[in-house]
Amino acid sequence: MFWKLHNLLKPYMGGDKKRKRGSTPNGDIPTSSRLSMALRWFAGGDPLDIFQVHGVAPEQVYISVWIVVDAINQCPTLQIxxxxxxxxxxxxxxxxxxxxxxxxxxxxxxxxxxxxxxxxxxxxxxxxxxxxxxxxxxxxxxxxxxxxxxxxxxxxxxxxxxxxxxxxxxxxxxxxxxxxxxxxxxxxxxxxxxxxxxxxxxxxxxxxxxxxxxxxxxxxxxxxxxxxxxxxxxxxxxxxxxxxxxxxxxxxxxxxxxxxxxxxxxxxxxxxxxxxxxxxxxVACPVTSDDVYYGIVAGGFTQEDAENRPQPLIDGGHHFNDVTRASRRRxxxxxxxxxxxxxxxxxxxxxxxxxxxxxxxxxxxxx
Known part of the structure; x- marks a missing residue:
């Protein structure tokens, strides 16, 4: 399953940006490792554990997460x-x-x-x-x-x-x-x-x-x-x-x-x-004490269709009456x-x- 998913996403995962000087000291991070790090983070894994297991810098865990998210959203085979x-x-x-x-x-x-x-x-x-x-x-x-x-x-x-x-x-x-x-x-x-x-x-x-x-x-x-x-x-x-x-x-x-x-x-x-x-x-195994969550920082592309956003949402305040009896009856x-x-x-x-x-x-x- 992992390799089947990897083959679907690999064309959309791209690669790291080339260094301006020299080459990557330890080689480029394989796309399979990036997918592995992202899946473990999605499942609730600790980034401090993930980066040590994969032998990468800590920030690469977060970068991998958004590379995989972007690839999934671009992959036509996985679209809903x-x-x-x-x-x-x-x-x-x-x-x-x-x-x-x-x-x-x-x-x-x-x-x-x-x-x-x-x-x-x-x-x-x-x-x-x-x-x-x-x-x-x-x-x-x-x-x-x-x-x-x-x-x-x-x-x-x-x-x-x-x-x-x-x-x-x-x-x-x-x-x-x-x-x-x-x-x-x-x-x-x-x-x-x-x-x-x-x-x-x-x-x-x-x-x-x-x-x-x-x-x-x-x-x-x-x-x-x-x-x-x-x-x-x-x-x-x-x-x-x-x-x-x-x-x-x-x-x-x-x-x-x-x-x-x-x-x-x-x-x-x-x-x-x-x-x-x-x-x-x-479905995944039950949650354990090791399944903790940490914040992430990295970029990612966005998609948002705001064409039909209701007008009452575009202001301050907390709540609004978005459902009326007249609208339901109609x-x-x-x-x-x-x-x-x-x-x-x-x-x-x-x-x-x-x-x-x-x-x-x-x-x-x-x-």
Whole structure:
């Protein structure tokens, strides 16, 4: 696996800049060593250990990290692209159907957001993103962060990711300003007929998004909520695998990494996650006391699409009301049909009128 990944990235890793005088005393650092150092750092390794094992100067660990990040983001083979082929979408839906105990037939992906933990952005990051530093504070989790919105398939691979929104942004706003949402609005045939995304109640129930019913504790709608969550949990598991595999995400990314560079780092880690899933690589071993995190300093290229940035983000302050009842109602009313109703009808046809009884002992069963 390592050498397969190395062969993919080597054409985009380049080489060190030539010295103005003389030659490199100990020879150029091999691209394989740079990839090895970067992967170990991604997994939460200590740079003080990494540079000694590889026999390089300490700063070369940090330089290698960004060389590899740049190479991953430039490698076309590793890019994350939502499948536009209806045949491929049907294969994903069939994969979810096999995982569903009631055979829900039309899930093309599970969507949710995750907070990427960062330190409070400095003035340099604020000027680059044109977003006030207070907007990166997530009041619910009491952390500064950047929102990663992702869609995964039945194999728990990322098939679409969106980065760049600050931590105070809701999942609803992230989705409505995302590239995949714009494509859905412009092209009604992007998804195969009756296929839909599964999301939680942070999203709006539309023809391309199925969300749970609110306040249902019995009946077929409560059963729908149960079996809906059985599939939707795949995106939560995907986020858990991502953070468990790449230990650098378990602590706040330091302030000397700009927000733009953080988006490139996280995008690269998502691509590596897909590579590991495709190669049937198991999730990393449990975290140990040796898996520590240190800040990094080095350069890296940036990619950021700020064309559709919401206006309320471009000012100081902390929070803002990005979701209104009127906007949610408008999205529901504009939907041609609701796939959630189709799924409820599917349960009624199967005769499923309630969620399954809990297995094993519960807090109310003292016997």
């Amino acid at each position: 692209k939502f499948p536009t082929s209806h045949e491929e979408q049907r294969r994903i839906a069939d994969g979810f159907r096999t995982k569903s105990k009631v055979g829900f037939p039309n899930c093309v992906g599970c969507i949710d957001g995750m907070l990427v933990w960062i330190s409070k952005p400095n003035q340099r990051s604020t000027l680059q993103t044109e977003i006030g530093p207070g907007k990166f504070y997530c009041g619910r989790k009491k952390k500064f962060g950047v929102t990663l919105q992702a869609i995964c398939d039945h194999k728990r691979r990322f098939i679409d990711i969106e980065l760049g929104h600050p931590g105070s942004t809701s999942d609803y706003l992230c989705f409505t300003t995302s590239t995949i949402h714009r494509k859905l609005l412009r092209n009604s045939n992007l998804l195969a007929p009756e296929l839909t995304f599964f999301g939680d109640n942070a999203y709006v129930n539309t023809s391309f998004m199925a969300t749970p019913f609110k306040g249902k504790q019995s009946g077929v709608k409560d059963a729908y909520n149960f079996y809906h969550s059985q599939l939707r949990i795949n995106i939560e598991c995907d986020f858990g695998m991502l953070v468990h595999r790449w230990g650098c995400l378990r602590k706040p990314l330091p302030v000397n990494i700009t927000v733009r560079k953080i988006t490139q780092l996280v995008r690269a880690l998502c691509m590596l996650h897909n590579f590991c899933v495709d190669e049937n690589e198991s 999205d529901r009313e504009q939907a041609a049909y609701l796939t959630r109703d189709i799924l409820v009808q599917h349960l009624e046809e199967l005769g499923v009128t309630s969620r399954p009884a809990p297995r094993g002992s519960t807090s109310t069963n003292l016997n």
